[in-house]
Amino acid sequence: MKETLPTRKIHQIKVKKPLYFSHREKLSCPYCGNSEEFYEIIENANFYIHYIQTSEGTLEPIEEEAELMGPIKFFCASCHSDLSFLKK
Numbered sequence: 001m002k003e004t005l006p007t008r009k010i011h012q013i014k015v016k017k018p019l020y021f022s023h024r025e026k027l028s029c030p031y032c033g034n035s036e037e038f039y040e041i042i043e044n045a046n047f048y049i050h051y052i053q054t055s056e057g058t059l060e061p062i063e064e065e066a067e068l069m070g071p072i073k074f075f076c077a078s079c080h081s082d083l084s085f086l087k088k
């Protein structure tokens, strides 16, 4: 009589990682369907430009700083509708 050894079953538990497809809802303009071109307008931006005057009397910018306060408005480049509500 042959005694069969109980075959040890090795269960490999593979942890299935949820696949995160970079599934992003593509932005598209609800008014005209444009999904390619958009533009932003930033309101209340302060620009600070530091000039130095040369001996020839011309102003040379040596330092520039921009302070953006916003709000930033987002527009459709096709029909120019304000789409700020779409961009969070």
Ligand SMILES: [Zn+2]
Pocket (backbone or CB within 6 Å): 029, 030, 031, 032, 033, 034, 076, 077, 078, 079, 080, 081
């Ligand atoms: Zn549009």
